Amino acid sequence: MTRPQIDGLLQKIESTEKIEAGSERAKAIVNRILRDLFYTIEDLDIQPDEVWTAVNYLTQAGQNEEYGLIAAGLGIEHFLDLRMDEEEEKAGMTGGTPRTIEGPLYVAGAPKSKGFARIDDGTEVEQGEIFFMQGKVLDADNNPIPNAIVEVWHANLKGNYSYFDQSQSDFNLRGTIETDENGNYQFRSILPSGYGVPPGGSTEVLLNAVGRHGNRPSHVHFFVSAPGCRKLTTQINFDGDPYLWDDFAFATREGLIPDLTVITDVEKIKEKGLDKPFS
Template sequence: MTVKVSQTADVQSFFKEAAGFNNNSGSPRLKSIVLRVLQDTAKIVEDLQITENEFWFAVDYLNRLGGRGEAGLLVAGLGIEHFLDLLQDAKDNEIGLSGGTPRTIEGPLYVAGAPVHNGFARMDDGTEEGAATTMFLEGQVLDLEGNPVAGATVDLWHANTRGTYSFFDQSQSEFNLRRRIITDADGRYRAQSIVPSGYGCDPKGPTQECLDLLGRHGQRPAHIHFFISAPGYRHLTTQINLSGDKYLWDDFAYATRDGLVGEVVFRDDGQRDVTGRYAELQFNFQLQPSADTSAEQRSSRPRALQ
């Protein structure tokens, strides 16, 4: 078909009506967004000659994706969440903001309200003793000049040895492997936890179904998520991806970035008060100053609450 039906005046007028432009109620911002979605969807259907079967398969897929609560996972897997980081990096560069620890994706598995500790926290509940390797994680929160930031909140969370997260995995105790640590006068935080495992998408879930059709795997390297915040500094969303992992630079969620690889050192020297082999990981964070208090806050993205 040579005629682009979507571009005719009648169809464009119809899309504007469907998007609410023929009334004075509702949200002007949302109307503009919906109109663009309608126009671009029609263009895709025409340009790629989407069949009726393909269209309704996509509608069914979206129903199944939402039913499984995997929309946030697919957003990461298709690189859209990483693109948002790249976009913010470009905006920062345009206005001369640079330096500090790189940002990277949050992912869909944060839970608000983790216990708060001063300086040090034990993160695991002990149920994986004998199966897990004890990990000692420590470092400093610093400003761009290398000065310690006292009273910063280090909000961290990670998976267990099976690659699952508390709250979403109901077999784990409340807030297992989730803590908030307030840095001491030297900007230090310390945690005792376990070495997390990498993990993959549910092989029977809709995200992996899409990835299979794209010829891609759905695996993530072992990693630790962080929110770092302090008055006077820009909120930082980031994660440490653990060195030595098979998928370190082949993360299906595109979260690994230069400057965010944590070098894990394994020891068996009896220097720590644990039995046998243990791991040490040191990682410092540098925060950019904030221009206003809004920059100190994380986004209002909907998140789980225990």
């Protein structure tokens, strides 16, 4: 079909929209996506069986609850970050810790503590490496923010997240830490493993079809919020991870790879009390 023929059909479809009904925003978005889809089907000569394969694929992906994962894997979530960065730049809001994607695995309501939290339940402490992190929450003028809320979540040694992985205890590797009077927070956990999309799932099917992998480097997620401030959504990565700059979700950014201190000296570990559970 020619473009004018396609445009004729699109006009016919749009003409069935009642002026006083629905929302103008929904109409604009749906009509635009439909136009781009019709043009794509025409330009790439997509066959009916391919369209129905796609419809069935989407049905399955929804049943698998994988749309959030697909949005990450297609770079849609990262694209939204780049757009928010641009908006802030235009408004003259520069500096601070870079944002990066939330991903689909946050769970609200993790146990809250003041200043410090141990967020691992201890089940993997023997196999894993103990991990400490500390930081300071600052406002735009670099003043510490007491009572800021730092929410942290990450995967276990198998790359799985509690709640989604029902074999883990509730809120394992998730915590809510309120900064102390100096804006500081600390937590103890175990170093997470990288993440891989569920084997046999819809995201994997899509990535395989375009010759991509579905792996993320090891990472820890953060929400940082305080009254009167925009909420920061970000992550950290660990230097040396083979997937550090090959994340299927495109989330790695300069400024989000903090310096690590590795302590292997058993005496030092004992000296600092790191061999014992924190209370």
